[in-house]
Amino acid sequence: MILGMFALGWIAVNYPMSPTKIKLFVWHKSIGITILILVLLRIAWRLTDRTPALPNHMQTWERRLAHTSHALMYVAMVMMPLSGWVINSAANFPLRLYGLIRLPNIAPADKALQSQAELVHMTLFWILVALLLLHIGAAFWHHLKLRDQILTRMLPGTTRRLRKAAD
Ligand code: HEM
Ligand code: HEM
Numbered sequence: 001m002i003l004g005m006f007a008l009g010w011i012a013v014n015y016p017m018s019p020t021k022i023k024l025f026v027w028h029k030s031i032g033i034t035i036l037i038l039v040l041l042r043i044a045w046r047l048t049d050r051t052p053a054l055p056n057h058m059q060t061w062e063r064r065l066a067h068t069s070h071a072l073m074y075v076a077m078v079m080m081p082l083s084g085w086v087i088n089s090a091a092n093f094p095l096r097l098y099g100l101i102r103l104p105n106i107a108p109a110d111k112a113l114q115s116q117a118e119l120v121h122m123t124l125f126w127i128l129v130a131l132l133l134l135h136i137g138a139a140f141w142h143h144l145k146l147r148d149q150i151l152t153r154m155l156p157g158t159t160r161r162l163r164k165a166a167d
């Protein structure tokens with residue numbers, strides 16, 4: 001969903017002013033708020049449930065890098081939609097999510113705040129792109145070079161099997 005939002009965000013920003021541009025933004029914002037809800041649920045789940053241990057062959061620095069980059073991605077995944085919501089609020093743009101639910105404002109109408117939030121939204125985007133290059137590169141490095149289970153254990157049902165084996 002997030003990779004799709006990168007594309008949708010860019011297309012919406014660069015689209016010529018028209019009713020279609022507004023529609024693209026309504027989709028961008030609606031899906032963005034949906035992502036915010038899903039990420040908050042995921043964080044609650046992550047904090048209350050066990051996760052499979054990293055493979056034994058991983059060095060301390062690799063474990064630290066994995067944990068830090070995952071944590072930073074969670075921060076970015078929350079801050080991206082929140083900063084978008086601040087842009088929308090500061091612009092005082094009346095928004096109905098999916099054309100149905102009125103989104104309340106979380107910031108006062110303010111042009112300067114709007115520009116700052118736009119800068120934050122854009123900067124976070126590039127930070128997330130950099131983190132994802134590292135992340136996806138690492139996933140394929142584990143799979144193709146180290147040949148461990150990191151990538152394949154993302155498949156449904158795998159965690160249950162691993163836990164059973166551990167218990
Ligand atoms: C995970 C969620 C989101 C992602 C990954 C995302 C990504 C992007 C990207 C890549 C752009 C184009 C680059 C830029 O100008 O920053 C953009 C623009 C924009 N996004 Fe989002 N976005 C998300 C959520 C939201 C939400 C929830 C809202 C509003 C409720 C929103 C409002 C906007 C606006 C107003 C722009 C245009 C900013 C400008 O003109 O500079 N975004 N977004
Ligand atoms: C081609 C795309 C992607 C691949 C191949 C991939 C691969 C993986 C793999 C294999 C793991 C599991 C690591 C483990 O079992 O310990 C993982 C975890 C994770 N991925 Fe991705 N990923 C991709 C895209 C993304 C995207 C777009 C995001 C969000 C921006 C993301 C965020 C995360 C996070 C936060 C974790 C840590 C989960 C946790 O421990 O709670 N990934 N990814």
